[in-house]
Amino acid sequence: MPELSEVETMVRGLRPAICGRSLRRIEVLDRSLLHGCSARRLAGAGRGATVSEVVRRGKWVVVTLADHRGIIVIQPRMTGGFWIKKPEQTNHIRLVFHLDKPRAMIWYCDTRRLGRISWFASAEEAAEGFSQSHGPDALEITRQELGARLSRTGRGIKPALMDQKLLAGIGNIYADEVLHMARIHPERAANALSAVMIDRLHTAIQTVLERAICLEGSSFDGAYRTVLGLEGGFLAENSVYGRESLPCRACSEPIVKTRIAGLIGRPTYFCPRCQKPR
DNA sequence: CGGTTACCCTGGATGC
DNA sequence: TGCATCCAGGGTAACC
Numbered sequence: 001m002p003e004l005s006e007v008e009t010m011v012r013g014l015r016p017a018i019c020g021r022s023l024r025r026i027e028v029l030d031r032s033l034l035h036g037c038s039a040r041r042l043a044g045a046g047r048g049a050t051v052s053e054v055v056r057r058g059k060w061v062v063v064t065l066a067d068h069r070g071i072i073v074i075q076p077r078m079t080g081g082f083w084i085k086k087p088e089q090t091n092h093i094r095l096v097f098h099l100d101k102p103r104a105m106i107w108y109c110d111t112r113r114l115g116r117i118s119w120f121a122s123a124e125e126a127a128e129g130f131s132q133s134h135g136p137d138a139l140e141i142t143r144q145e146l147g148a149r150l151s152r153t154g155r156g157i158k159p160a161l162m163d164q165k166l167l168a169g170i171g172n173i174y175a176d177e178v179l180h181m182a183r184i185h186p187e188r189a190a191n192a193l194s195a196v197m198i199d200r201l202h203t204a205i206q207t208v209l210e211r212a213i214c215l216e217g218s219s220f221d222g223a224y225r226t227v228l229g230l231e232g233g234f235l236a237e238n239s240v241y242g243r244e245s246l247p248c249r250a251c252s253e254p255i256v257k258t259r260i261a262g263l264i265g266r267p268t269y270f271c272p273r274c275q276k277p278r
Numbered sequence: 279c280g281g282t283t284a285c286c287c288t289g290g291a292t293g294c
Numbered sequence: 295t296g297c298a299t300c301c302a303g304g305g306t307a308a309c310c
Contacts, residue, residue, distance in 0.1 A: 002304080059304075077304045079288080092288090112287045114304070133305090155281070164305080172303055221290070221302075264283055266303060 002059060002076040004138055004169030005212035006224050006232065010082050011056045013227030014106070017084040018063075022050045022100045026072075030094040030113060037119040045070045045119055046097075058134050058168030062126060071126040073118045074108060080115030083107040084227045111223075138169035139209055143202040150190040150198065157193065157201075158186035159262035169209070173218055173241045176269045178204045180239045185277040186268050187260050240269040250274050 002010070026046035028039040045065060052066040061082075063072040074080065074095075087093065087109050095108040095117060108117075120126035136145060149166050150157070160166055161175045170178065179186050181204035184197055193201065217224060217232030220242065224232060235242065239249055244257035253273035260268050 075305080078302075110287095111289070112302090114287055116305085153280080159281090162304090223302085262282070265301080267301090 002078070002080060002224060003171035003174050003218075004056070004059060005174065005209050005234070006217035007056050007059050007061060007076065007169075008213050009216045009226055009232065010076070011054050011061055013084065014054050014061070014082055017104075017227070018051045018097065018099070018106055019054060020051065021104075022048065023065075024048075024098040024100040024103065027096040027098060028094075029096065030110075033094050033110065033113060033115055033117045035116045035118045037117075042072070042117070042119050046072070057130050058137060058164055059171070060130065064123065068122070071120040071123060073116075073120065073126060073129075075116040076110065077114040077116065079112045079223055080108065080110040081225055082227050083109060083225075083229060085229065087229065134164050134168040135166050136168065138167050138205055141167060141202075141205075143199060146202050146205075147193075147195070147198040150193060153190045154192075155190055156187045156260060156262050157184055157190045158260060158268060160190040162263070170205070172263075172266050172268075173235075173238075174208055174212065176241045177208045177212075177238055180269075180271060180275060181208055183274050185275045186270055188277060240271060243269060248274060 023046045026043050028034065028042060031039050034042065049065040049069040051063060053064040055062050059075065061074040061076065084106055087107055092109045092111045093107050094110045097106040099105065120129060135149065150160060153160055158175050158179060161170050161178065162172065178201065182197065182200040184193065184201060212218065212234040215233035216226050218234040219225060219231035220235055226232065240255050243255045245254050248255055248271040251271065251273045253271055255269055256272050258268050
């Protein structure tokens with residue numbers, strides 16, 4: 001679902017459709033997604049503003065308005081996503097960007113309404129808000145920084161990788177995929193990884209996330225779609241997530257689905273042969 | 279403060 | 295057929 005690779009795919013899809021365009025208005029269909037800003041303020045900031053930039057920070061979509069009209073931040077969380085053509089299902093539309101000259105629309109849909117939309121007065125305020133709850137981006141962190149941060153916690157490596165304050169962008173699916181590629185057991189203590197393991201982990205993070213971006217992310221159960229409503233292709237070639245009992249692509253051992261400490265309710269998939277606890 | 283858990287939400291799948 | 299229960303994954307507040 002919207003983890004780093006899916007949000008990056010969204011942002012890449014949004015850019016050509018919205019950058020440089022002027023907004024006629026921003027229509028808020030569900031105020032409960034707004035956090036720290038009123039619908040009036042958001043509408044006021046958007047009316048007549050030009051979109052200068054759309055970037056990803058962690059799992060945030062950050063839309064910059066030109067001429068100091070502020071920054072709109074959308075966190076798609078579980079089921080949020082953008083459409084640059086009219087979505088088939090219209091009952092989950094929560095926000096609409098109305099563009100001018102030529103007129104067009106960009107829809108933000110969110111079935112479960114867990115997403116959040118906020119507005120910051122300046123880039124500095126947005127950056128401040130982000131850094132309060134986020135560490136370095138998973139695609140930008142150096143091997144040294146990754147090792148240093150992991151060495152400071154005794155939690156399991158999987159919950160550590162999913163901690164946005166430690167490292168921004170990785171969620172449940174890619175944590176499993178990365179750990180399988182790095183051949184590390186998900187419950188191994190983060191501060192008990194060898195230097196070689198940190199090397200493999202750092203490489204796996206870059207490799208898995210970049211590959212998933214190439215394939216436009218992971219779709220299942222009708223949840224995540226690209227801005228054109230297409231499914232991402234990553235889960236057609238992934239290693240462990242959702243592959244319970246299927247043979248490991250590396251060693252043929254059946255993949256195990258389990259639950260681990262520090263991650264209530266969420267499933268963890270791993271290969272018991274490639275990923276030994278010690 | 280580090281670490282863990284409940285809860286927010288909805289819809290599709292599953293169970294009886 | 296109908297109704298209850300479970301499950302998903304991201305993030306935050308509350309707790310020990």
